[in-house]
Amino acid sequence: MKHRRIGHAAGPHLDALKNQGFCLVENIIPAAMVEGLASDLGDSFAATPVSDGPFYGADTVRFGGLLNRSPFAALFIQHPLILEIVENILGPWCDNIQLNLTQAIEIRPGAEQQVPHRDQDMWPVSRMLPSDHEAEYLVNVMWPFTPYAPENGSTMLWPGSHRRRAEDLIDPDEAVSLEIDPGSALLFLGSTLHCGGANGTMAARRGMIVSYSLGWLKPYEIQSLVYPPEKARHFSPDLARLVGYQVHRPNLGNVEGRCPSELLGERQHSGAVDALGDEQIALIEAFRSQARS
Structure with a gap:
């Protein structure tokens, strides 16, 4: 297990993540890149049916595999400051991190508030260990394409809930909902209670969530199927490793005993x-x- 060096820019954000369970990193991607990515995904937003089920929500649109849909996606996924923060949070618990999910999300007008949840609970082991266990399993990064505000469904977060892991529901009055502009990123831990807010406006709220997890976990989105070898061989070596083309010691994720x-x-x-x-x-x-x- 590795501990990474903490750079000057990453330090305050790491402190906020550890203390509050989330942090806002402002103005780290140029507006032109956000606009380019959002434009590339426009047809997919229009063509994807609305979600089904009480968790995703009937008035939301979600789709993944974003590296297949836009060359801009890699610039967000591999942002150096974001990776530095994520590797410092997850590094004590793994040899290497992996891409867990890329998902574009549209919360349409009239959408109800999502049920509060912790994303790490997708792995049962997180609930089998004592609630004071400090291991983190993933870090989420929310990238807005349109301005986020409490009125249009900005992500709701419960400060300090990463230290209250045994509590599935916490008083709604303790939640915060931030205003976030495109070009900024909201990071929050997999142990942080959160949910998508209700959209009470007449406009859709669009954005992207990228999540990174411990390299020895099964990812939410099976990256090697989303990005098979014929696709991944065109990625940079670092990006290919991030989507899963690497072995995690001891010998996890091999093919015929090889990396x-x-x-x-x-x-x-x-x-x-x-x-x-x-x-x-x-x-x-x-x-x-x-x-x-």
Whole structure:
């Protein structure tokens, strides 16, 4: 497990995440990039049917696979400051992070408030451990395409709820809903209670959520199916690793015993190649030392 160096710009945001469970990072993407991404996704917003079910909400539109839909998506997903913050939060619990989800979201006029929830609860282990366990499983990043405000369904968050993990519902009066302009990003922990707000305006609220999780978890969106090798080999090596073309020690996520990154290139090994953690190497060395004595 790794601890990353904390840069000057990331420090205050990390403090806010650890203290409140969320933070707002303002004006870090140029407006032209937001407009380019939103424009590229416009046809998908128009063509995608509304969601179904009590969690997603009947007056919302959601779709994923955003790296397939716009070249601008990678600029958001790989934003250096965002990755630095995320890696510092998740780094103590994994060797490497992975892309868990990219999802465009439209909350239409008249949409009701979503049920409050913690995104980490998609993994049952998060509820099996003691409520004071400090491990974080993911970090969400909300990128607005249109201005977010309490009136149009801006994300509602419960400050400090990441330290109250045993409480599924907390007094609504304790929630906050922020005004967020396009070009800024809202980050919140997977352990933070939150929900989409009600849209009481006459205009749709559009944006994108990108989430990153521990590299050894099964992601919400199966990235290797969304971005198969014939697609991922055109990504940069760093982006390919982020979407899952990497082994997580010990030997998790391999293909025929080899790192899945080999599916993207010409190099091939004749057999399986270990990718072991420090604990496994120490155990092997102890075993061999004992056998020699």
